[in-house]
Amino acid sequence: MGQYGPAVRVMVLFTVLLGIAYPLAITGVGQVAFHDRANGSRVEKSGTVVGSSLIGQSFAGSKRYFWGRPSAGGYDPLATGASNLALDSSGLRKQVAQRRAQAAKADGVAPSRVAADALYASGSGVDPQISPAYAEQQVRRVAAARGLSAATVRRLVAEHTQGRELGFLGEPRVNVLALNLALDASH
Amino acid sequence: MPDSLAGLLQVGVLILALGLAWRPLGDYIARVFTSERHLAVERLTYRLIGVDPDGDQRWPVYARAVIAFSVVGVVLLFVLQRVQAHLPFSLGLDNVPTALAFNTAASFVTNTNWQAYSGESTMGYVVQAAGLAVQNFVSAAVGLSVAVALIRGFTRSRTDRLGNFWVDLVRGVVRVLLPLSVVAAIVLIACGAVQNLSDNTVVTTLLGHHQTITGGPVASQEAIKQLGTNGGGFYNANAAHPFENPGPFSDLFSVFLLLLLPVALTRTFGRLVGDVRQGVAVLATMTLLWGVLVVAVTALELHAGTLEGTETRFGIPSSALYAVSTTGTSTGSVNSFHSSYGGVSGGLLILNMGLGEVAPGGVGSGLYGILVLAIVAVFVAGLMVGRTPEYLRKKITGREMKLVSLNILTMPLVVLVGTGIAMSFSAPRSSMLNDGPHGLSEVLYAFMSATNNNGSAFAGLSADTTFYNLALGIAMLLGRFVPIVLTLALAGSLARQQPVPESAGTLPTRGPLFVVMLAGVTVIVAALTFFPVLALGPFAEGLR
Structure with a gap:
């Protein structure tokens, strides 16, 4: 069971980094630099x-x-x-x-x-x-x-x-x- | 310019671009996984998650860490889908039903991205970005880690330590996948892929109909979907959708992305084992298999000249190139719909997955898959000349061969038994859209795609049923984790050995002879296993 603690904690960290920060940062870049295209x-x-x-x-x-x-x-x-x-x-x-x-x-x-x-x-x-x-x-x-x-x-x-x-x-x-x-x- | 010349030029440019990236990227990844230094952000991560980054693991511990991480991934993704209605940015969509949520969780954690749902009408932005796309990153990083652990099995001697999974995982994400994805996502937006958090907008068309213009954080997901050989589309139409893949340039760029890491990893492998030519031989084998299939499928489809399921901006050559590359990399994203390909082409795409996803295979999984086949190849060669086989200066003993045999038998067993079970009952059969041989091909394609963690489909099959959601979910988990555990066991076994010096009797594993041996073994293993069922399904259709 020793591996489950790190597993849970790293998944939370990755969710914040890859699931929230990454798409938001890309959205920011897209909205500023390519506003028309990013919006369809x-x-x-x-x-x-x-x-x-x-x-x-x-x-x-x-x-x-x-x-x-x-x-x-x-x-x-x-x-x-x-x-x-x-x-x-x-x-x-x-x-x-x-x-x-x-x-x-x-x-x-x-x-x-x-x-x-x-x-x-x-x-x-x-x-x-x-x-x-x-x-x-x-x-x-x-x-x-x-x-x-x-x-x-x-x-x-x-x-x-x-x-x-x-x-x-x-x-x-x-x-x-x-x-x-x-x-x-x-x- | 004639169609065939344009198609050839496109393949040439693709190979050139991959060739240019091969050396620097492969060397960079080799440094990532051998460097003694931890980045500040990585050290902080290890402190937060409570692991000692310098504590190497034995193979069973490494394997348990992989499994624990993946179990947590499945549970989290399942829960996110089941509470979707209460999450922000959910577009008013309901909770995902239980069986479908299990299937999707298994699918994204295993790097398969089989989609029994339609993105635009099932998944809100939070589930897509904070659930599915996160698994796109980390499932690719898991594949990378296992490949690196297997390479360490060859390069280390008289040790039971294979490295630290948490370190390999974090480095794979932080130093390889994330930076490349940022660049790729921005390129895709510049091509026209959408990237916003807007709600759907209803417009009135020129003829006065209502049409819903969809939105979403698409480009950020598209980038890692291709780069991580995942393949799950933001929308149901996947990379045929103009918001995911707006034009011919983004299309070739997507094919480049999905081939990039599997190809570059052959360089990494060569560097790490101290002989670049070993990696070149593996790459040559992959390229040979991929090249033959690209030429065959393109020629067959151009000859047929039908356009059902293809997009105007891509045409037949780009569609065929994409289809072979996506079925050969375990990506499974599509820019055209394989179900409407000719019978023989469809059969070749199924066979491409049946090779075990090694031409060039998924991120990491392609490399460890072909290294397992390389051991079979040297074993067969050893039998021919009556010597104990060896590969990369490690002896291939009975123990290694048992692990390798179990490894390569797992996938065909799951595919054929699964297809057999589905064909034995009337409810799973009634999911077929097409009748006759093509119906069998739909079911075979589903189990082949799921077990090989590809994710593409003969999408006429109505796969969102309890039977298929559970059966394919289980097939994906078995097809991913049984080979991973056996590969890590193999790595552990190899790492314990003392290297043997090369002698006159050693089969050289870096020349054309070995390339032919390896390609031959790969094709023969798949052909012997799958020929009967391919003959009943796609080839019967094609020859009718």
Whole structure:
């Protein structure tokens, strides 16, 4: 039993040092040095916070907006996560077929040409981004709904397309909320 | 730039960064655990907790100290969860139910971080920061201590003393884990990871829906979660969540963090045994296993081209790199969801854990795990040439081999018996999300992950049931502490020996021959044990 005394006492000390002092100190640094980022990179529209640039929103069904990826949790940050369906499961096959038909119809493209990220749900369920291919697929629909030329919308997409970081990290991508806000702001 | 070239460049940069850190960090850790001097803050700690820092312990005492510390950790974490509703910053969340609280306490104390709960809807900030994250630090420090104690078994002779657990623990936290975590946490915030104590904020989205923007001390926890090869996400989506892992740079940085200490410890090992090339051989073995799996899983996933469960900003190469690194380090954090990988890739991830978490394994546990396998390798080589095997100038006698055999048999026994029990009853089977071979893979993955203290999941399995909370909780405790006690017993046995001089008949344990032997033994032990069940589950799915 001789080891339990030190064990209890060191656990109390560590809880104070690592569980209270450490996170508070990091919070202090974060709040001072990176205030916006530490608080969730919030974005505003006419002075009101409408979301976070890192958290996707559901736009599916609206013709005037670009849509994000399918989400297993309906873009609810209180229920993040993936579908966890097996690739060859009937459940996933059915969902993919449904999404393919829906996207093809909404965007007026051949079902075989629907972008992969329009078919498969994200890992987090709040993925803020889509591939440039999926954005391009939606350009004509959004342009028509807003009475804009495809070239205008395409220019906005290009402005909101990020390449790979440092040229080789990650994937090229388009932030859907930022793009939709820019659309609203320009018209 | 083509996808495959970008993916290769990313792996190259990762290896370069780890290579640059390997020598200084490994040497630094070697100094930490050999220095005679105590820092002022450490001396104060020893006085407060009432231990003599210069009193070395015999292996049974060292082991009892590890167990006592871990028992206290489980009890404290269990109690914190059970009184959550009365703690500040709890976001109005209720007390965690008993079975789940036990499972989570066992999970974080064993460095597993299996999560049968969803972070954002179960755990308040105090339980996360003052409970879970504290165990992220100290469970990694326990692994570090046991690895150092085993190295002392090789380097000391004719003694029964292995060092002092409390000193190793405190130094591991104060001199290694905490400073690195501070730096890592700040880098993560700069990348966009959140770090606040704000309540959840409800906003109205562009389409007029309500959306809750979550907060929390995320970056501080994320840093040690990766660095300590823990893996428990602040949020359910783990490192796929943009608040934990905002972009491609933070992603590669996370993979770097989770590989950093297991890799650097091979240098520490080489330094401490007085022959750096011994550590290089171990590192080469780990790198070989990791590299083969990175190439295989990346190629398979790029070939399939499906994106279910992956994030747009990471894509397939970064997801596959992360998946192999996290299953090979006992970390278990994920940036994509393994359940939706192809059948064969999923099987390789399960096998990666089944190697015993040695490619390169968890903090400390990877090193002591592979050193145990190294003893098997020299034993097998000794049988081939008919000589008494030796490793690092210590004889491998019957006593050492018994301890080593029990050590490597514990994990497969718990995994296979646990999976067997779960498959025998209808209630545990009904937790499966997918049917067919993938359902078996979900259960196998759960026991493999728990027993190897990994923590990742084929997360379709509804694991928050009384059966899984208890069974996996027990699997985590057995998978962690039985090997730890046997490893310390091995260290005690080795430390008592007189070193034998190297002779012409000694198998050199620092060349390519030994690397191939060690990798071969590691793969053969795992493959023979797990091939039947992998064939029934993931490989059957992949070949269908």
